[in-house]
Amino acid sequence: MADGADAFCLREVLVAFTACLGEQREVRVDPYLAGWKGLIRFLNTLGTVFSFISKDAVTKIQILENYRNSDQREKYLTVQSMVEYELANGLVDLKKRSEHPDSGCRTFLRLHRALRWLQMFLEGLRTGEEDSKTSVICSEAYNASLANYHPWIIRKAATVAFYVLPTRNTFLENMNVGTADEAVAMLGDALPFICKVYDITEELYAQHKLLDLP
Numbered sequence: 001m002a003d004g005a006d007a008f009c010l011r012e013v014l015v016a017f018t019a020c021l022g023e024q025r026e027v028r029v030d031p032y033l034a035g036w037k038g039l040i041r042f043l044n045t046l047g048t049v050f051s052f053i054s055k056d057a058v059t060k061i062q063i064l065e066n067y068r069n070s071d072q073r074e075k076y077l078t079v080q081s082m083v084e085y086e087l088a089n090g091l092v093d094l095k096k097r098s099e100h101p102d103s104g105c106r107t108f109l110r111l112h113r114a115l116r117w118l119q120m121f122l123e124g125l126r127t128g129e130e131d132s133k134t135s136v137i138c139s140e141a142y143n144a145s146l147a148n149y150h151p152w153i154i155r156k157a158a159t160v161a162f163y164v165l166p167t168r169n170t171f172l173e174n175m176n177v178g179t180a181d182e183a184v185a186m187l188g189d190a191l192p193f194i195c196k197v198y199d200i201t202e203e204l205y206a207q208h209k210l211l212d213l214p
């Protein structure tokens with residue numbers, strides 16, 4: 001992977017997720033999307049077999065960025081303000097996708113579910129044996145999280161794609177933060193922030209009964 005301005009760096013991604021957390025437990029949307037964009041850049045270096053995943057993620061990021069660039073941008077500054085604004089104005093399809101198929105709330109929920117996968121995957125990488133298979137860590141994380149929301153055909157395609165992932169140490173060394181051990185140390189520092197972002201969002205969505213948005 002080249003060392004150009006676009007090269008993936010784990011540090012930047014983790015800093016972005018850390019920057020999501022506000023003092024009042026608010027979750028800021030811009031750094032959240034920046035974190036995902038960094039991850040997608042990395043995903044794109046892993047091969048075209050992952051294109052169907054990155055395309056879907058990019059579409060969702062774009063929907064949320066469009067809200068952030070619209071006249072209502074302030075309402076989408078944090079997940080909390082987005083939920084409040086969209087619910088108060090009837091902008092969320094609660095039972096079936098119809099008038100508001102791409103609400104901020106349902107779109108963010110898809111990334112939120114993927115964040116659970118990320119959390120489990122990074123934790124698996126952090127605690128895994130040196131020569132363990134990234135594909136196994138990845139499928140275990142996937143099966144315990146996102147897979148529950150995907151139809152059979154997507155689960156199948158994702159599982160096939162995971163096979164091409166390199167071994168754990170090569171994967172960690174590709175993160176551009178030094179040795180595999182250094183990457184592990186950085187994951188240890190950053191994972192609590194990712195967990196916190198996940199937990200706060202989960203609690204907010206549960207409180208408003210939004211966890212099953214179509």
Ligand SMILES: CCCCCCCCCCCCC/C=C/[C@@H](O)[C@H](COP(=O)(O)O)NC(=O)CCCCCCCCCCCCCCC
Nearest residue numbers: 039040042043052053056057110111114117138146154158
């Ligand atoms: C390192 C290998 C990365 C493997 C990625 C594992 C996640 C597998 C996700 C498979 C998603 C398949 C694409 C389609 C999904 C949609 O059907 C589905 C539902 O959307 P809908 O309700 O609008 O129809 N969409 C979703 O669930 C959102 C998926 C978003 C996935 C983002 C994954 C980004 C992965 C970035 C990996 C980078 C790893 C770097 C580690 C430091």
